Amino acid sequence: MRLTGLGVSPGIGVGTAVILRRARGNFGFSVPTRRVPQEVERLQAAREAAREQIRHIKERIASGAGAEHAYLFDAQLLMLDDSMLIDRAVEIIRTSRVNAETALQQTLDEISALFDSADDPYLRERRGDVSDVVGRLCGNLRAGDGQADPFRALEGPLVLVADELTPSLIAQLDWHRLAALVSDEGSWTYHTAILARSLRIPAVAGLRNASALIAPGSTVAIDGASGDVIVDPDEAAMTQIRTRERTRIVYQQSLDEYRRLPAVTADGVQIRLEANIESVDDAPRAHERGADGIGLFRSEFLLAGGGQGALAEDAQYAAYSRLLDSAAPAPVTVRTFDVSETQLPIEHAGIDGSRAPLGLRGIRLSLAMDEIFQAQLRALLRAAPHGSLRIMFPFVSSVEELRAAREAVARAAQTLRGRGLDVPRVPTGVMIEVPSAALTADLLAAEADFFAIGTNDLIQYCLAVDRTDDRVSRLYEPLHPAILRILRLVARAGRRRHIRVSVCGEMAADPMLLTLLVGLGLTEFSMAAGAIPLAKQALRELNTADATRVAARALRAATAADVERELIEFLAPQAVRHARP
Ligand code: PEP
Ligand code: MG
Numbered sequence: 001m002r003l004t005g006l007g008v009s010p011g012i013g014v015g016t017a018v019i020l021r022r023a024r025g026n027f028g029f030s031v032p033t034r035r036v037p038q039e040v041e042r043l044q045a046a047r048e049a050a051r052e053q054i055r056h057i058k059e060r061i062a063s064g065a066g067a068e069h070a071y072l073f074d075a076q077l078l079m080l081d082d083s084m085l086i087d088r089a090v091e092i093i094r095t096s097r098v099n100a101e102t103a104l105q106q107t108l109d110e111i112s113a114l115f116d117s118a119d120d121p122y123l124r125e126r127r128g129d130v131s132d133v134v135g136r137l138c139g140n141l142r143a144g145d146g147q148a149d150p151f152r153a154l155e156g157p158l159v160l161v162a163d164e165l166t167p168s169l170i171a172q173l174d175w176h177r178l179a180a181l182v183s184d185e186g187s188w189t190y191h192t193a194i195l196a197r198s199l200r201i202p203a204v205a206g207l208r209n210a211s212a213l214i215a216p217g218s219t220v221a222i223d224g225a226s227g228d229v230i231v232d233p234d235e236a237a238m239t240q241i242r243t244r245e246r247t248r249i250v251y252q253q254s255l256d257e258y259r260r261l262p263a264v265t266a267d268g269v270q271i272r273l274e275a276n277i278e279s280v281d282d283a284p285r286a287h288e289r290g291a292d293g294i295g296l297f298r299s300e301f302l303l304a305g306g307g308q309g310a311l312a313e314d315a316q317y318a319a320y321s322r323l324l325d326s327a328a329p330a331p332v333t334v335r336t337f338d339v340s341e342t343q344l345p346i347e348h349a350g351i352d353g354s355r356a357p358l359g360l361r362g363i364r365l366s367l368a369m370d371e372i373f374q375a376q377l378r379a380l381l382r383a384a385p386h387g388s389l390r391i392m393f394p395f396v397s398s399v400e401e402l403r404a405a406r407e408a409v410a411r412a413a414q415t416l417r418g419r420g421l422d423v424p425r426v427p428t429g430v431m432i433e434v435p436s437a438a439l440t441a442d443l444l445a446a447e448a449d450f451f452a453i454g455t456n457d458l459i460q461y462c463l464a465v466d467r468t469d470d471r472v473s474r475l476y477e478p479l480h481p482a483i484l485r486i487l488r489l490v491a492r493a494g495r496r497r498h499i500r501v502s503v504c505g506e507m508a509a510d511p512m513l514l515t516l517l518v519g520l521g522l523t524e525f526s527m528a529a530g531a532i533p534l535a536k537q538a539l540r541e542l543n544t545a546d547a548t549r550v551a552a553r554a555l556r557a558a559t560a561a562d563v564e565r566e567l568i569e570f571l572a573p574q575a576v577r578h579a580r581p
Pocket of ligand 1: 296298338433453454455456457458504505506
């Protein structure tokens with residue numbers, strides 16, 4: 001069987017399929033026969049824990065509200081011993097060889113269907129109780145696992161095939177055993193795709209129903225450049241994708257000579273090319289690929305799989321100082337946590353990566369959780385003397401938020417001075433990724449030290465296109481006239497106020513789009529380290545006066561297709577010279 005999706009992280013990966021399905025916050029996957037007894041044991045342990053918990057709740061309710069209200073929990077205790085629930089789940093684990101969470105979910109679905117078909121309101125009400133008990137059991141299963149790799153008992157190399165893959169799940173796995181990632185959802189700018197590229201794990205996204213079509217345990221080969229996914233490939237198919245991979249590697253190597261060359265245009269304009277990284281260990285590789293510094297450290301990846309301890313000031317200080325040390329003397333821009341509430345390792349143990357896109361996220365969350373924000377800022381300011389640090393706030397949507405964030409930095413500095421520490425002045429800047437921030441860039445520029453344009457989010461919020469939803473990904477159009485105008489606006493605001501403006505979204509990594517960005521007057525970029533040699537090659541052939549002319553023409557175009565035509569026409573001679581495989 002051959003499926004085709006979006007290649008989001010290049011490379012070939014071959015391994016055994018593990019199927020993951022997210023059902024109401026739980027992951028379901030198949031387990032090998034020899035692991036079945038262990039899975040049954042997990043379920044029994046979760047039941048015993050639930051029994052204790054429900055007894056405790058019953059006592060509390062009895063003493064607080066009276067014994068007559070506690071009977072509800074007798075019903076829940078009885079359910080724990082009902083053969084329709086646990087025994088049935090054990091049977092499903094044994095016969096279908098799935099994890100306990102999947103078996104419980106299936107059991108709940110069966111019981112719910114039975115209750116729904118009964119014409120008895122009492123029974124229908126009991127459905128809620130069963131679901132409550134199952135929720136508790138799943139919570140206990142998760143708590144029992146802690147933050148461990150849920151696939152530790154499976155033999156690698158593995159190809160994870162999931163309906164949805166979250167960055168926090170990937171971050172807590174043993175990557176060395178992951179041959180490839182395949183997901184029904186997602187797109188190029190999806191965080192999991194960005195992380196896969198950083199970890200150099202081949203990945204294909206947007207396959208719609210791969211997790212239903214691919215059988216657990218089958219051999220899967222993927223080509224993360226073309227988006228091909230081949231199930232149980234024969235020799236001929238393997239030879240074909242291996243040949244393709246070799247061509248790609250040779251092409252990559254041909255770009256190697258650009259790593260050490262300066263990023264300068266043909267007419268001598270210096271361009272800054274920095275790297276986006278998600279892990280402290282990526283800093284040396286960024287340098288090796290020719291980066292002038294770290295333009296975006298996504299600090300929230302420190303939290304994935306780390307438990308509550310990852311939020312501690314000292315743990316963060318250790319990470320930031322190591323990062324600054326390894327990048328010095330090159331500058332490092334650390335973005336404060338860009339997560340939503342559920343992604344913070346507090347209370348919500350377990351695997352949950354869903355990002356509430358327009359809720360309490362980024363700077364909003366930091367401002368709402370002062371203690372967590374202060375700990376991060378103190379850790380950053382303490383680490384500052386280790387190198388050249390800049391602090392950046394994500395998801396800012398107003399001047400008030402910038403002011404509040406800067407006030408929080410001043411307070412953190414004050415606390416450290418109270419401890420007798422010297423605190424250097426650290427530039428603070430804003431991610432321009434929300435349309436309201438872009439449209440008030442002149443006002444923000446008056447109070448920020450620098451801007452970094454986050455085109456990944458800016459495009460999705462400007463165009464109202466969810467960047468993680470493959471069904472609308474064709475509408476995710478960086479060349480939309482609205483995007484060109486908004487980029488020009490932000491670039492101008494920065495120039496007028498003499499603050500640095502960089503572009504750190506994925507857009508900058510595409511040579512055609514990079515040309516346009518240079519034509520709009522932008523000279524600083526941050527991108528995945530692997531994209532830097534190609535960007536240097538493109539820049540060194542570019543004349544800025546020509547780029548300005550083509551950008552001016554593009555700005556007059558009415559549609560994205562017209563903009564693209566202008567760019568292709570302009571770049572055609574180079575494209576012929578550097579045909580990419
Ligand atoms: C962006 O939004 O462009 C960006 C760089 O941040 P992230 O991809 O982490 O949201
Ligand atoms: Mg963003």
